[in-house]
Amino acid sequence: MTVVLALLGFQVVARFGFSRSFSWLEEVSRFAFVWAVYFGFVIAAEKDRHIRISLHIEALPRRPRLILFTLADAVWLVFNAVVIWHGYWFTMSMFEFPYISQTTGINLVWVQMIVPLGFLLMSVRIVQVMIRRWQGEEEHVDHRKGD
Template sequence: MTKFWYIIDNIESYICRTLLAIFVCLLFLQVIVRTLFDFSFSWVEELSIYMFVWFVFFGASYAAKMGAHNRVTFQFRFLPPRAIKYIEAFADLFWIFFNVYFVYLAIDFIFNKMNRFQSSQTMGFHLSWVYIVLPIAFSLMTIRVIQVNYKKIVLGEDLRDPDAIDLEEVRAELGDAAEKPSPDGEKK
């Protein structure tokens, strides 16, 4: 059962990796075929575009899980860490409301307002298969925002943007390197 929850917890990562690998291979194949045989598959570009769109939306959900979405954080420098946690959670409530409303609009569009005969140009499948990523990804994103806030507020975990952590590590290394004397005895 633990493996099942591990897969569910990382589903966006697996989907993004798979989509990225497939559409990069398809585009590479397209380049090779065009270069060597002066021929192209019309469906490869269209499928790659759709896969890239799916990749972006699942990637946004994965970024929400990692706490890596862009935020304006300058004002937090002047606040105690405990207050920051609750202000971010309050801001995330607006994000959740937006996502829920967007899921509602996307489902309404796909199942009620979309042209029933609208299909992709070269592949011929109904475009609702492309647009269905919207309610799926925004639902996952909502779950991830709630999950991150639960971990921060209830469990007390310090979830920060992975890039911010990497930046702090680089600054620490540069700070250490700046204080270390060089081989000739001078400080850098």
């Protein structure tokens, strides 16, 4: 996000301070923002702070709660596997048939690659949380209540 803010800040200063505009800055800022969002997903998964409706599960005893969280995470991992699989083949096709950015001239595969990569990293974090949860090192905490 720092890169996005720095690039956009530079663009504003250049445009309004010096009456000069760089078209590539806005596009690179968008690319960096997309990557930042996916890395944010990975961080949220690592800290088990992703969107989940768990109020009804919190009322259960520990073992059934662990089973339900594990089942939900397993469904999530299956979804991630589908996205990784299709994202991988999509990015491989972009190497064969490149989409070139109009303003920067780069192959957009380098931007699109974050989709399978982000979901792969997210899956690793989900498995880590599942292991910690079953080892008793981590309990699910309702983060809406604050830290």
